[in-house]
Amino acid sequence: MRFLRRSLTGLVLLAVTLGLLGLAVLIVGGAIRQSLAPGGPAAPPVERVVPANVTLITAANLTPETTAFGKVEARRTLDLRSRQSGTVIWVAETFRNGLSVTEGDVLLRLDPAPATEALELATADLTEARAEAADAVAALELSEADLAAAEEQAVLRQQALVRQEDLAAMGSGSPLAVETAGLAASAARKAVLSRQQVLATARARVDQTRVAVTRAEIALGEAERTLSETELRAGLSGRVDGVTLVEGALVGANESLGRIVDPTALDVAVRLSTAQFGRLVLADGALAAGEVTVFAPGSGTPLSGRLDRIGAAVEDGQTGRLVYVALAEDPALATLVQPGDFVTVGIREAPVA
Structure with a gap:
């Protein structure tokens, strides 16, 4: 019984398979005959329509604008x-x-107490130095007068010696008188040399006192400067x-x-790519005089500026070029931007036809 049941199942499956194969052959054959049949209406071609946005092109000169970001820096600090x-x-x-x-x-x-005390001491030193200088000048004048008197005395002694020698030659004088006159003339010349030495010392003292006065004046000026430096004043507004x-x-x-910090004199440090920088630099290496507009964060008021200079070097870890935009000095800058703000910068390039 089991054998008969399995045989019948196999026959049923075989019949179903053959029926499906026959149906497939009929469908394929009908399709082939229909495609090979002459005449008959052909399906019209269908054109694909794609929507697109269009605009009217008009020739005009355009001015490109480079947009970048920068940091505000103080120009005067x-x-x-x-x-x-x-x-x-x-x-x-x-x-x-x-x-x-x-x-x-x-x-x-x-x-100011220490500086005031130093100033008083310097003033006293200067007064003392000037007194020493005056005393040295007076001593110099006395030395000059003393030398003149000694020279006059030496001349008189020399004249007396000459007279005694003349008298001795005529037989009227004595050798003792000639010797005495000679000793007196020699002593007078020695006195002149001594007075000259005193005069040289007096002149040297005058020079030394002048140097001392100069040093005292310098010390006084330094003491006055030290006293003035006890006050700190604003060097700019x-x-x-x-x-x-x-x-x-x-x-x-x-x-x-x-x-x-001067809030009315500000610069903006802007870092540009090499391509952007190349469009803003002239053949001689200078920056083009393009119009620059700066927009402060949270403010709709645009600020005007100009390209001022190029950074001297590229910092470590950075690329491109650093350029500086000088903002026009305006008292209103203090209310719009401050050093350290990050702003948006628009730089107009040369017009393109």
Whole structure:
């Protein structure tokens, strides 16, 4: 029974397979006959339509614009340092971070007592040196007068010697008188030499006292400068930044006390690619005088500027070129941008036809 069941199943599967093969042959044959049959309507070709945006092209001169990003830098900055060491006894109300100062304003004062004492000592030394110089000049004048008297005395002694010699030659004088006159003339000449030495010493003393007066004047000027340096004044007008000291603080010589930034003179450091830089540089290596517009962050007011200079070197890890844009000096700059801001820079290139 099992054998018969398996035989019948195989016959059924064989019949189904043969039926499917016959159906496939009929379908393929009908398709071949239809394709080979002459005449009959042909299917019309269908054109593919693709939508596209179009615009009207008009010839015109265009001005390309390079857009880049830059960092605002201060063009004028003054580092405030103490010339002398000392204790801060007074600080101006405007000498605080963010406040504005004017050139020449006194910002702080150090204790002037040591400098005042040094100035008084220098003044006394100068007075003493000038007195010594006056005394040396007076001594020189006396030495010159003493030398003149000694020379006159020597002339008289020499004349007396000549007379005694003449008298001795005529037989009227004695050898003792001639010898006495000769000794007197010799002593007079020796006195002249002594007075000349004294005069030379007096002249040297005058020169030394003049040098001493000059040194005392220099010391006095240095003491006056030291006293004036106990006051710190603003070297330019601008805003104060980096101040940390208070009254009573002890500062050292050349210690940094802050800085003053001019908010109306600003530059923008812009890094460009080599291709962008090549479009902005002229044949002689100078930058083109293109119009530059700077947009501050959070402000819709554009700022005008100009290409000013090219960076001297490429920093480590950087590429391209660094150019500097000088913003037009305007008091309104302080309210729009500050040093350290990152801004968008638009640089107009030469027109292209």
